Amino acid sequence: MWTYDQSVDPPAPFVDIRVSPPLYPALGQSLQAKLDTAADISCVPSYLVDQLGLLPARAIPAEGYDSVQTVVNTYTITLEVAAARFRNLEVVSIPEKYALLGRDVLNFFYVQLNGPDLTFDMSISP
Amino acid sequence: MRRVVLKEPHAPYTLAIEEEVLTREPFILERDGEPVAAVIPISEYQAFRAWQEARDREEQRRKDLEAFEREQQAFERLKPELLRTHRGQWVAIYQGKVVEAGQDRSQVLDNFYGRFGYVPVYIQQVEEQPRVYKLPHRKVIR
Numbered sequence: 195m196w197t198y199d200q201s202v203d204p205p206a207p208f209v210d211i212r213v214s215p216p217l218y219p220a221l222g223q224s225l226q227a228k229l230d231t232a233a234d235i236s237c238v239p240s241y242l243v244d245q246l247g248l249l250p251a252r253a254i255p256a257e258g259y260d261s262v263q264t265v266v267n268t269y270t271i272t273l274e275v276a277a278a279r280f281r282n283l284e285v286v287s288i289p290e291k292y293a294l295l296g297r298d299v300l301n302f303f304y305v306q307l308n309g310p311d312l313t314f315d316m317s318i319s320p
Numbered sequence: 321m322r323r324v325v326l327k328e329p330h331a332p333y334t335l336a337i338e339e340e341v342l343t344r345e346p347f348i349l350e351r352d353g354e355p356v357a358a359v360i361p362i363s364e365y366q367a368f369r370a371w372q373e374a375r376d377r378e379e380q381r382r383k384d385l386e387a388f389e390r391e392q393q394a395f396e397r398l399k400p401e402l403l404r405t406h407r408g409q410w411v412a413i414y415q416g417k418v419v420e421a422g423q424d425r426s427q428v429l430d431n432f433y434g435r436f437g438y439v440p441v442y443i444q445q446v447e448e449q450p451r452v453y454k455l456p457h458r459k460v461i462r
Binding site: 249 | 377380381384385388392425426429430433437438439440441442443444450451452453454455456457
């Protein structure tokens with residue numbers, strides 16, 4: 195069981211993750227990721243793209259909450275979260291200190307949010 | 321800035337440098353009146369190395385991005401033909417050509433990395449209209 199991060203307002207569910215470039219697991223870095231069921235695709239902080247030397251993989255059209263479309267580059271990573279490992283996961287980059295786990299990852303998990311207690315569970319099996 | 325004159329043939333050289341003085345200013349080592357090296361505080365050397373590495377990373381990143389954009393342009397050029405030959409498949413474009421293709425993106429990547437290593441490549445699905453991804457997060461880097 196995890197607790198919500200209360201340093202953000204309103205508090206939000208964050209998990210510990212590890213991100214590494216393809217072929218180089220030893221270069222992986224640990225960081226926090228916010229659960230974001232609104233995102234089609236997961237995101238990593240831009241500083242991590244630089245530090246890990248991630249190479250762009252392709253360009254995709256992305257649409258924000260304002261329905262404005264932009265073309266963004268994607269990157270390929272290995273993601274470790276909640277005892278699961280995702281190889282060749284496609285992500286985009288955001289100017290934040292944390293990552294976002296979108297539905298491309300969350301849909302592999304059972305996630306139970308307990309808002310009133312500010313706790314949540316996230317696991318591969320029920 | 322202090323200057324220390326090196327004299328042959330007293331090797332190995334011995335420098336009497338007080339650590340406290342070194343933290344204030346660098347020393348220039350001279351031989352026959354010509355500067356040959358500088359002694360600087362380790363903190364300054366580390367800062368210099370960090371700057372040098374950041375510059376090298378930035379240069380590498382620029383080259384990688386240029387290579388990626390060339391492969392992307394190649395994909396756009398090849399797309400009309402790919403729509404006839406590889407519709408719906410994932411293709412890896414490398415050095416202007418399709419080098420891997422298949423239905424599974426991860427498998428295409430594994431095959432590519434297995435052959436060429438972690439180098440700039442353009443991996444795209446061949447489709448008429450690309451899918452639009454919803455990213456409600458307010459800041460996404462273009």
